[in-house]
Amino acid sequence: MTEIQKRLFEMQDLKYREFHSRLMPNIDKDLVIGVRTPQLRKFAAEVSKNGSAAEFIKVLPHKYYEENNLHAMLIEHIKDYDATIIETERFLPFIDNWATCDMFKPKIFNRNKDKLIGKIYEWIDSDSVYTVRYAIGMLMKFFLDEDFDAKYLDTVAAVKSDEYYINMMIAWYFATALAKQYDEAIKVIENRRLDPWTHNKAIQKAIESYRIDKGTKDYLRLLKIKG
Numbered sequence: 001m002t003e004i005q006k007r008l009f010e011m012q013d014l015k016y017r018e019f020h021s022r023l024m025p026n027i028d029k030d031l032v033i034g035v036r037t038p039q040l041r042k043f044a045a046e047v048s049k050n051g052s053a054a055e056f057i058k059v060l061p062h063k064y065y066e067e068n069n070l071h072a073m074l075i076e077h078i079k080d081y082d083a084t085i086i087e088t089e090r091f092l093p094f095i096d097n098w099a100t101c102d103m104f105k106p107k108i109f110n111r112n113k114d115k116l117i118g119k120i121y122e123w124i125d126s127d128s129v130y131t132v133r134y135a136i137g138m139l140m141k142f143f144l145d146e147d148f149d150a151k152y153l154d155t156v157a158a159v160k161s162d163e164y165y166i167n168m169m170i171a172w173y174f175a176t177a178l179a180k181q182y183d184e185a186i187k188v189i190e191n192r193r194l195d196p197w198t199h200n201k202a203i204q205k206a207i208e209s210y211r212i213d214k215g216t217k218d219y220l221r222l223l224k225i226k227g
Contacts, residue, residue, distance in 0.1 A: 004056060007043065008066050011035045024065075024097045032065045037103070040066060044073035053077065057087060061094050068094065072104035081112040085119060092123070095130040098165050104134070105141055113147050124159065132159065133169045140173045150184045153177060157193045167198045174198075175205035178220070179212050189223055196225040 001009075017034025021027070035043075047053050053074045062068050071091060078084045084106050095101050109116050116138065123135035136156055143152050156173050159166065174194070177185035192199060203224055207217045 004047070004052075004067070004070070005064065008033050008035055008064065008070070011039050011043070020099075024099060027065055027097050031063065035066045037069075040069055041073060044070055044077065048074055048077040057091075060090065065097070065100070068096075068100045069103065072100060076104070076106045078106070079108070081108050081115065084108050085115075089119075092126075092131045092134060093128055095134065097130070098133065098168075101130045101133050101165075102137060105137075109138065109142060113142055116142065121155070124155065129161075129163045129165055132161070132163075132166050136166075136169045136173050140169075140176050144177055144180045148181050148184075150181075153181075153184055153188055157188050160195070167195070168201065170194065171198050171201035171205055174202035175209060178202070178206045178216075179209050182216070189220070192225065200224050 011033075013034045013036055015034075016036055017029075017032055020034065021029040021032045024032070047056065047070070057071055057074055060071075062071060075084060075087045075091060078087060088104075088106070091104075095104075120135045120138050120143075123131050123138075126132050126135070136159070139152050139156060143149070153174075156170055159170060161167060171194075174185060174188060178189070188194065189199065189203065194202065203220045206212055206220055212220075
């Protein structure tokens with residue numbers, strides 16, 4: 001057992017492990033230690049300062065779920081955009097679950113959106129489920145506000161997949177787009193550009209959102225695909 005693995009097991013919470021494992025049915029429970037995210041983030045800050053981060057992120061794949069999350073957090077501590085991209089692209093093929101995928105959001109991306117968008121277009125064409133999910137997540141995180149362009153909606157709508165974890169992210173993206181960029185996003189829903197399951201899931205998630213008013217929710221209900 002490595003020194004970092006020992007430290008992770010010292011933070012183990014078995015009740016949390018039991019709960020969190022159920023949220024990731026595709027991950028072997030034996031590979032989940034059970035470390036709460038705030039503790040893991042605190043540990044990542046410690047590792048990033050003590051000089052062992054560079055050595056840890058050199059080694060892929062990792063054994064445990066928490067090691068992957070720690071890896072993602074350590075990449076988030078990198079101060080240089082180009083170095084962050086290099087390490088992100090090394091790491092993406094090893095992401096094997098939605099939770100690691102969705103928590104990984106380097107803040108430095110926010111200051112380099114002009115460069116990031118090209119990478120997102122590369123990632124969204126990947127054959128890897130979680131690389132595609134990550135690309136859509138980055139469009140949702142960084143390109144639905146002041147840097148929004150309607151062409152990004154087209155990019156996501158064009159993703160066709162049988163993979164549950166991709167389609168769930170597409171639905172989440174459009175539910176968020178309906179809250180933030182309604183006038184453009186509603187066109188995708190009205191024109192039924194998504195497959196029926198993803199279309200209805202996007203509407204469901206939008207209806208569940210506190211950011212969308214009752215009148216809009218009532219209209220969205222009328223747009224559900226029946227049967």
